[in-house]
Amino acid sequence: MPGEISPQDVERYRRAWHSYVARRNLVVVLFLSFVLLGFMVARLKLGEVKDFAMLVGWICVYLAGAWWLTEWRCPRCGKIFANRLWTQRCISCGLSKDEVAVVVRRK
Numbered sequence: 001m002p003g004e005i006s007p008q009d010v011e012r013y014r015r016a017w018h019s020y021v022a023r024r025n026l027v028v029v030l031f032l033s034f035v036l037l038g039f040m041v042a043r044l045k046l047g048e049v050k051d052f053a054m055l056v057g058w059i060c061v062y063l064a065g066a067w068w069l070t071e072w073r074c075p076r077c078g079k080i081f082a083n084r085l086w087t088q089r090c091i092s093c094g095l096s097k098d099e100v101a102v103v104v105r106r107k
C-alpha cells in the first residue's frame, strides 16, 4: 500500500519517476521531431537516397529512445516495468504508474 512505504522507498520511487519522465519526454520529442523531419525532407528535395537515409537514421534514433523507455525498471520490484510502450502497470508486480506518481507528489 502507498501509505506503508518507507522514506527510502519514497526516495527510490522519486528517482525512478524522474528517470521515467525523462525517458518518456525524450520519446515524445523524438516522435514530434520525426514529423518535423518528414516535412523538412519533403521541402529540401535532397534526392531519394539522402531522404531515405535521413528517415532510416531517425527511425533508428527513435527506436533507441523507445527501447530505453521500455528498459525502465519498476521501483517496487526492480524488474523491467513493461516490454511495451505506454503500459500503465508493472508486468511483474502490478504497480501502476499512477501509484508511483502519487507517492512522488506526496510530502
Ligand SMILES: [Zn+2]
Binding pocket: 074, 075, 076, 077, 078, 079, 081, 090, 091, 092, 093, 094, 095
Ligand atoms: Zn513491479
